[in-house]
Amino acid sequence: MSAPEPATAIARLSRGCMDIVVGDAATRLLKTSESVARDIVHDMVEQGLRTGDRMPAEPAMLECYGVSRQSLREGLRLLEVQGLISIRPGPGGGPVVGSIDPGNLGKTATLYYHLAGATYSELFDSWVLMESMLAELAARNSDRATARKALEPFLDAAETDSPEFFKHHSYFHSVLGTLAGNRVLELTFRTAGLIVSHHILAGAADPRDIRQTFDADHALVAKAIMGGHPRKAHNQMAEHIRNVAAYYEAYQSMNSLIEWR
Numbered sequence: 001m002s003a004p005e006p007a008t009a010i011a012r013l014s015r016g017c018m019d020i021v022v023g024d025a026a027t028r029l030l031k032t033s034e035s036v037a038r039d040i041v042h043d044m045v046e047q048g049l050r051t052g053d054r055m056p057a058e059p060a061m062l063e064c065y066g067v068s069r070q071s072l073r074e075g076l077r078l079l080e081v082q083g084l085i086s087i088r089p090g091p092g093g094g095p096v097v098g099s100i101d102p103g104n105l106g107k108t109a110t111l112y113y114h115l116a117g118a119t120y121s122e123l124f125d126s127w128v129l130m131e132s133m134l135a136e137l138a139a140r141n142s143d144r145a146t147a148r149k150a151l152e153p154f155l156d157a158a159e160t161d162s163p164e165f166f167k168h169h170s171y172f173h174s175v176l177g178t179l180a181g182n183r184v185l186e187l188t189f190r191t192a193g194l195i196v197s198h199h200i201l202a203g204a205a206d207p208r209d210i211r212q213t214f215d216a217d218h219a220l221v222a223k224a225i226m227g228g229h230p231r232k233a234h235n236q237m238a239e240h241i242r243n244v245a246a247y248y249e250a251y252q253s254m255n256s257l258i259e260w261r
Contacts (some may be wrong), residue, residue, distance in 0.1 A: 020116050058072065110258050110261070124196070133185070138180050173190065
C-alpha cells in the first residue's frame with residue numbers, strides 16, 4: 001500500500017486554501033528571464049556593486065547576455081519586484097542597484113502563507129522561535145566588543161516620534177540578526193518580524209502606548225547579549241515577542257489569514 005499524501009495523512013482545518021506540497025519547483029529548468037536575472041545578480045556581486053550604483057544600459061545588457069529585449073526586461077522586472085534593483089524612467093534613467101531587504105522576502109512569503117491558510121497566530125508562534133534563536137546566537141558571538149557597541153544605544157529609552165518608532169524597533173532586531181552571524185538565518189528569520197511591523201503595528205493604535213514596554217524589553221535582551229548569556233537572551237526575546245502579540249491581539253483577531261500588503 002502506497003503512503004498517503006501529506007494533505008490526507010494529517011488532519012487539518014479546511015479554509016478553502018491550498019495544500020502545501022513538494023513539487024518540481026526546485027528542480028525545473030529556469031526560464032530565460034529567470035536565467036538572465038540570475039546572471040545579472042552574479043555580475044552585481046562580481047563587480048562589487050552597491051546600493052545606488054548605476055547598472056549598464058539596455059543595449060549593453062542585450063549584447064552582454066545575448067537574450068531578447070523581452071526576456072531582458074522580464075528578468076529586470078523580476079529583480080525590481082524583489083527590490084534588488086530599481087528602474088528609473090526617462091532620459092538618463094535605467095536600472096540602479098537596490099538593497100537586500102528581508103521585508104521584500106517577507107512580502108512575497110505572505111502570498112504563500114495566505115494561500116496555505118496560515119494565520120497571524122501562527123506567524124507570532126514562528127516569530128517567537130526564530131527571533132529567540134537569533135538572540136541566542138547573538139549572545140554567542142565571540143566579538144564581545146562589537147556586540148556591546150552595537151547594543152549600547154538600546155539600553156536607554158528611545159527618543160523617537162511615532163513615525164520613527166517602528167524604524168527604531170525594527171533596527172534593534174536587525175542588529176541582532178547581524179550579530180547572529182548567519183546570513184541565511186538573518187534573511188529568513190527577519191521576515192516574520194517585518195511582516196508584523198508592516199501589517200500589524202503600523203496599522204494599530206498609537207505606538208506610544210507600548211513604547212515603554214518595548215524599550216524595557218529591548219534593554220533586557222541587549223544586556224543579556226552583551227553579557228554573553230545565550231539562554232537568558234533567548235528567554236527575554238521570547239517574552240518580548242509575546243508582549244508584541246498581546247498588544248496586537250487587542251486590536252485584531254489572531255485567527256485572521258496573513259495578508260499580502
